[in-house]
Amino acid sequence: MKKKLMDILACPIDKYYPLELHIFEEKDEIVEGLIICPKCLRWYPIREEIPEMLPDELRDEKDELPFLKKWKNEIPKKILSEGKPFTLKIKERAMAKKNS
Ligand SMILES: [Zn+2]
Numbered sequence: 001m002k003k004k005l006m007d008i009l010a011c012p013i014d015k016y017y018p019l020e021l022h023i024f025e026e027k028d029e030i031v032e033g034l035i036i037c038p039k040c041l042r043w044y045p046i047r048e049e050i051p052e053m054l055p056d057e058l059r060d061e062k063d064e065l066p067f068l069k070k071w072k073n074e075i076p077k078k079i080l081s082e083g084k085p086f087t088l089k090i091k092e093r094a095m096a097k098k099n100s
């Protein structure tokens with residue numbers, strides 16, 4: 001995607017603007033990166049130059065966790081542990097489910 005797109009992107013959940021952009025790989029356009037909503041801490045991947053700004057119910061954890069793992073050294077710690085809709089703390093989530 002082009003960096004300029006950030007001028008018009010808002011969080012699909014709470015419509016917050018402006019969003020934070022983290023670039024992981026860039027050629028003419030941003031190839032891989034992360035868009036973060038600082039209000040609700042949702043993150044949206046940019047993969048193969050496409051920003052995936054989907055609401056939670058259309059997202060698949062299995063499909064997106066590999067992306068978080070791949071870039072975990074570049075992604076802010078807060079997002080890895082508190083981001084929505086998925087975080088890297090899979091084990092803790094599983095435990096919490098068991099106890100509830
Ligand atoms: Zn948001």
